Amino acid sequence: MQDLLRNVSSSYKNFSSGQKKIGDLFFKEPIFLAFSSALEVGKRVNVSESTVIRWSQKLGYRGYAEFQHVLQRKLAEERFEQVEESDAQPAVEQSFLANLLDADIASITQLKQSMDEDQLLQAVDHIGQAKNIYVTGNFFDFGLAHFMTSWLNLTLDHAELLMHGDGQYYRQLSALTAEDTVIAFVFPRYTKSVIDTLATAKKQGAKVVLITDSAVSPAADYADISLEVLVNSNLNIDSYTAVHALIASIMRFVYVKEHSKVKRNLAKVEAIYMEKEVFI
Template sequence: MQDLLRSVSESYKDFSSGQKKVGDLFFREPIFLAFSSALEVGRRVNVSESTVIRWTQKLGYKGYAEFQQVVQRKLAQERLEQAEQETLEPDADQSFLENLLDADILSIEKLKQSIDEEKLLQVVDMISFADHIYVTSNFFDYGLAHWFSGWLNMAIDQTEMLVSSDGQFYSQLSRVGPGDIVIAFVFPRYTKVMLETLQTAKEQGAEVIVLTDSADSPAAEFSDIALPVAVNSNLNIDSYTAVHALLTSIMRFVYVKEHAKVKGNLARIEEMYKKKDIFY
């Protein structure tokens, strides 16, 4: 938000008298401009609607609507950063547990703000059309990978774990090729064997989807699609709350896209549960 305020300040001397009134209102009440029409802004400072529109154009925007979208986005980002700072400084009126849970809630809010839904839908399409799906991970992320791989295999078949410590790892890796996808969980600390596995998969023609902590992750270099999602860390214990939220979203999208197949597979498994009298 500060960069936008600075831009208005630097252009102020070039404004007409009416435009300066709009600028002054923006300095005082940016939220009013973010959520009010150009007509309402003009009435507030006794200038015409066209004066407000020309003011935004003088700042380099196509019109008032584009300027307003930028202001709304910057205010939202500023609010998010403030919330993050407040989380980093625990609320003395809350318990330790409540502060930890607030940090997890914030991590999901950050995911909501940053996730690229188009990329997520591409991931769902890749899963749907893959000949075979391999799920792999750093050893710290094994639980996530095992859970997600198990659900995919149960729901749509043709999924298996690719684990470097497993005796059949190199046999599996040799079969990875065109038409297959590798879904990798690569959160710090990054392992050399993981990066080598992704490089090999790419060289053999497979597509690679990486879930990692940032766009700067070394694993992103080998990905066709990277889905960055922040991992919260308190007391040196990583919280994967936002990662679970992202995976659950992917699973739900897969369920919708492949509804008949998933429903049939789950029904078949349920029949086996009943046949073997699994549950109390």
């Protein structure tokens, strides 16, 4: 990325007034140029599409598309960790998609290296022993919470989604006891509502299994068990790939530990599937 910045800087004095506007936008918001058309860039700084194309040509590229491809690759090199493989091509030759996928692979690799299996097993024990299981999270984490609740309810048949704003929320809070376990997904951006939910859960005596991004997460103070997993947030798009890998691991451990119960419940559902001819 530095060589591209130097190229634009050294060429800046030769830009027209309109091209300097594009250069200024590049220094300020390179991501906008990386993912916007020449027409959109021109509209952003009040110049023509052809001015944007000529600007990229003045930098030595055949056209804006070639410049944009290079910029995307440079941003990927700068923002994403590379996974070392003996037969991998040099990072500079990888596509932008390859870098995105490598970032997700790197986050799973980090999870593999950092996860405390004893902590995970304790979390599974809390889930298996709970009279009732409640799953909560920030509203950004609703999909994670809903997915895990659905699977736990399918296999253990006593899980509920506990989300602020739901009509059952306060009834569920009031019903929490020391026999229950709350599973909480708490990733940035942290919300006051989920912290308040966990504070109430602890006050009611419930066990809290926290799945979060950091030991300094504001939810950590309320956790009996804390499982930390990286969320890749490059380019302002959160990737929960490693979180899904952790969820799958928990589910598999639950399946093994509570095998008889899980097998029995799945068999009941499978019987209904067949009776209703659900699947083709």
